[in-house]
Every structure is written in C-alpha cells, then in structure tokens.
Amino acid sequence: MFDKNSVLYRSLSTKDLNLLGRHSKMKVLGKRQYLCEQNTPRDFVYTIASGCAVAERVSSSGRRQVLSFIFPGDLIGLSEQYEFGVKSLTPLTAHQFDHQKLHELAERLPLLGENLQDIRKLVLSMMLDQLYLLGQKKALERLCYLFMHLLERLPNADVSCVELPMTRLDIADYLGLTVETVSRSITKLKNSGLIDILGPHSIAILDLDRVNQMGVID
Amino acid sequence: MFDKNSVLYRSLSTKDLNLLGRHSKMKVLGKRQYLCEQNTPRDFVYTIASGCAVAERVSSSGRRQVLSFIFPGDLIGLSEQYEFGVKSLTPLTAHQFDHQKLHELAERLPLLGENLQDIRKLVLSMMLDQLYLLGQKKALERLCYLFMHLLERLPNADVSCVELPMTRLDIADYLGLTVETVSRSITKLKNSGLIDILGPHSIAILDLDRVNQMGVID
DNA sequence: CGGGCACTTGAGGACGTTCAAGGAGGGTGG
C-alpha cells in the first residue's frame, strides 16, 4: 500500500505500516487542484502516493515563487501553518493523516519519529541548495540543476527521456526567471548539444557530464 | 547570564537556566573568525551572546552564498552536519553546548524542547522569505528588505541609525548581487530620499513606509 | 607615513526581461 521509497515509511515493519494505514485516508485530486492552500491553518499531513505537485508562494503583489516540485513519497505539512500552497500538476493521489495522530504515532514508533527528523533535514538541505541556486547561478545552470534534479526524483526518468510534468511558467517561477528566458535557455541547451527536446514536455540528456557539471551545487 | 531575548531561553525558569549554564562554556572570537566550518561534523551547538556573524556557503568554484546574518540570541548548529560555515563579523561571544547534552536536557525540560521546535520553525520561515527574495525581488527591493530586517534584529538599531556590521561583499553575497550593484543601489536609495548614508557602515531610514513597502515579503 | 582593503563611480557589455506576434496542441461545443 505505502510507497517504500518514501522516507516516511522507510525501515518500518509491515505491522507498523498497517497501523499507519488505519489512520490514513486516501485523497484524490485532478489536475491543477489545491491539496492545501497558502496561509490556512494546517489540518492534515499528506504523503504523495502518485502524481506530481508544486509548492508555491504567491505574494499580494501577484509575484509567485515556486518553492519545490513534489513527487511520490514526499511529505507535505510538517510546519505549523501552511506557509505555501500545494497544487497538483497531474492527477494525484495522497495519503492523508491527521497531524496530531501522526505525531502521537511517532512517539510510539521511534523509527517513524526518526524518519520525520530525517525529512526535516532533507527539506533543510534542499532549501539551502535552492538558496545557492537562486543567489549565485545563471539561467543555463539553473535549468541544468532542474534537469538533474528531475532525473533523480522522477519515478520513470532516465537519461534518454525526462518528462517535465510542469509548465514553463512553473519552471520559471521555480528558477526565478521568466517564461521566455526558460524557453530560450532550453533551446540554447539543445543547440549546444547538451540535451534534446523530445516534445514540449520531455527532454533527453545527451551530455550527462556537462549537464551535471553545470547544474551541481557543492 | 543568558539573553532573555533568545528564543532558546524563552520562558525558562531561573533554575532551568542555571542547569543549562552548568552545561555551557563561553566561547570568544575576534573579527572574521570561524565559529564553525563548512562540511565538518557538528560537534557543538552555539547561542550568540554578543556580536554578529554570517552563515555562508562556499562552493568549490569559489562562489559564495550568504545564508543568513546572525545576531545575539540566535542558535547555530541544529542540523546534523554544518552545512555552512559561520564566521564572526565583529568580536563575538557565544555559549557553547554539547549538542547531545542539549537534546538530553530538552527531554527533561519540555519548555526547552518547545523552544527548539520554535527555532526550527523560525529558521524555515526565514528561509522561505529568502527564497522569495532571491527569486522574485529586484536589487532595490532586496536592499530594503535587508534594512528592515536589520532594523528588527539588531539590538541597538532604530530608524535614525542602522549599523551595518557586514561589508558590501557580505551584503552582495546575501542578496545575490555584486558589490558594485549593492553600492550603487544604496546610493540610489539615498538619492531618492528613502535613506540617508551616515557612514560606510551606518544608514538612517528616512521614509520607513516606503522602505518597508519595497522590502516586504508577503 | 605607507600600504592594503573596502567602498564608490564610470563606461561598456552581457544577460535577462518586456512587449509583441505567431504557432502548436488540447479540449469543448456545435
């Protein structure tokens, strides 16, 4: 039932997983629907079972920063309040937990508590990477970072075909660029022979070394 | 002994503070010295008693992202490994705790544990702000954000005089800009009458409303 | 007093944005 790749469920016994299952509810969303909305009190915690989503922060002036793309296994809702909205990119299924219950369970199942801690560390580490990305890297480098990131995180991605479940606008708002710059940069990467464009929503990575080198954050 | 403004010590009884004090050691640093270095295993947790510091991440290519400016009361070292270096900007004093001991104490003192959780939330929230800042805001807006931030956080700051304990390069690396852009933007803010430059390391905020409006993140 | 570092300012250029237009795909209703 639960995705073994999820950090939340890692190392848990079948018994523990069943216990978790009894406290979870399945939530199903269509395309471009909100799993949770910005600035609302957190009621539930979710783990993504299938599909992709985006965590976004929209200011009153209308500008939007995409904080993260979200994939199967990921956990949503660790902070007290939803400081950002989460919107599905594809049809999506998620396991819904009452956050109070989950923390009670974490007290009883030390492994679960550890997993929650690990998730917090992962989130922190990813955010540090993104800060470096936005502060220091150029448009082409940012895109290479994204492609490597997607290659790692998308369930069915491989070098010969990386699906892009998000729009150019989502990418732009994630990388701190405009749609046009994203589009032009992708074209430029293709013309340089680093990637191939298989369709508007899928690319192939032709020169993994160079894409990786341009994208890495160390 | 301990700064009451620090979130870590908030609400703690004198008895609890004394208990903490018995497990802490004073650490004293000069200017521009490392409290902890990037990519070294975390051995200690620190709270800043006096002085300012900067949390920075330097990549192998030499580019540097300043993650945060650090002020009295702030806590350093919650993550497993130092994912960033912390360097003093001014002479600095800090309370040093063994991180193992601190977490044991947090088990025994629920208030302390809560404070640690609150700090994690604050850090997360500040990082989200900074992501928005770097992804969406322009140079002038970033500077206004910094000034408002310093006004809130610096112990002795008020509208008529905000000290800047960091160099232009620190500011540039924090805001994802170059030294020259920072310098020019400060001049531009002065020429627009939003601020006054009292010296290379102190400014006055003349039009608080507009500076705030340009800097806010919502 | 000298040297070095930090800060400022200028000129020119690169990178990214804005504005505008055109095309391609997908979904809906006739």
Next chain:
DNA sequence: CCACCCTCCTTGAACGTCCTCAAGTGCCCG
C-alpha cells in the same frame, strides 16, 4: 468529426537591469 478557442510554448526586437572591468578615493592598521 471538425471548427474554434484557449492556453502554452517559441521566437524576435528593444529595452533595462545587473555585471564586468577599471580607476579613483578614503580609511584603518601597521
């Protein structure tokens, strides 16, 4: 099933912001 529309993507041209390179000034510290 086709026509239409809408959204998304791409491309071009002009512009603006920020960066790079370079020079000059001021200040702190030895």
